[in-house]
Amino acid sequence: MASPSSHRGQQHCCFNDWMNLQEHDLSELLQAQTVEENGGDKEVQLRRLVDKNVEHFQAYAQERTRLARDHVSPFFAPSWCSSLESSLLWLAGCRPSLFIRLIYALSGLEIESQIKEFLEGLRSSDLSDLSLSARQFSMVNELQGRTIKEEEKLSEEMACLQEKIADQPIAVIAKETTRVLGQSFETNEQADEALDDHSRSMVSILEAADKLRINTLKALVSILSPVQALDFLIAGKKLHICIHQWGNKRDQKHG
């Protein structure tokens, strides 16, 4: 099929391709999880699979940035997402600190299930492959601190950018714009230039946010063992796909 010619169509297509790729990657990750084989070979294979998934995310972000240069604002309020999904966005994507929160949730779940098994006599006191070690906890904790600081910095930049709309030149151009009664306000060269300038700043902030998302993901999987990283990527993809599909159903229900 030829790719759509409009910018909006290409953006929508880019997101759909990404969701389809995530579905495909999820199947592959789930399959890898069931392989019984142990030892060095499996470790290497899993690490390769994890790296491939991170690369896919990076390629998606690059393609998105390329398209954003033509028309950036839809990425901050995408019509192709369910409203639930869109309401959870931070700078056109998920909060990087969400990855870390997910690791903690998975870890808590693992400990809970191990305690249960231990109390039921099904397990010795050894920790499973999925439990984070004390050293890993401390590294994740340190990464969380750094990530939240970076998030706050970018949130502040976005606040400045949003506030600038009510300042020179845009607010003044709007104030001085006149129109024929009953007609809408036309953009003029001045307004277009100011909005183009604003768009360029939005692209920069999108790039910075994507960079933070990717770097946080990379740092996180490098702290985790391949088996843990696999479990984390599966949970992350399932969460994203579920929120996307649950959100669509809720939107449909409300017309």
Added chain:
Amino acid sequence: MASPSSHRGQQHCCFNDWMNLQEHDLSELLQAQTVEENGGDKEVQLRRLVDKNVEHFQAYAQERTRLARDHVSPFFAPSWCSSLESSLLWLAGCRPSLFIRLIYALSGLEIESQIKEFLEGLRSSDLSDLSLSARQFSMVNELQGRTIKEEEKLSEEMACLQEKIADQPIAVIAKETTRVLGQSFETNEQADEALDDHSRSMVSILEAADKLRINTLKALVSILSPVQALDFLIAGKKLHICIHQWGNKRDQKHG
């Protein structure tokens, strides 16, 4: 015309009604600005007009909250706004600090034009009705500090709410959800309950953000003289209507 039966239709209608009311209010404000009459009577009339505009904003916020109780997430990513407008949203509306930034922009513009007129010999050194006094500047400045602090508090609450998606119970329900190959993930009772709970928190944050927007607006117009408040409301409404219409045109251009 009968009001639409779907929640989405009612939400869209609520926004359209608000934009139409703003158009009507803008005309009335512009007309009031041209009235030559001076003195106490005009002051009282203008103050009444300003208060009416603030009440309209408050009524819109109340109606929105009522509709949000049925389905909240579309208000955070509204399909009825242009993508430019949506990309500028902070908690489903404009940042309250934007009102203050606009006051500063208008004040700067006024001073600039007075200096120009003074240098051209068209004006004595007296300040016009629209210039902020030193006392007003200090009050606006103090309001800005308070508003930004409140904004930061609400932004943090929103961040917590967004991060909680990757925690118990939602992330765990998603992780444990299975599906028939090729089908989408169905919501179950557990997921629905968790998402309903999340929605209730989103309604609370929407209400808190609207309260801050309204309180900031009220505090601001109470600092301004009726003539200044009129000028500010005109500039604010023109800015909103322009961004809405310019954004629609830019979306159309990009397909």
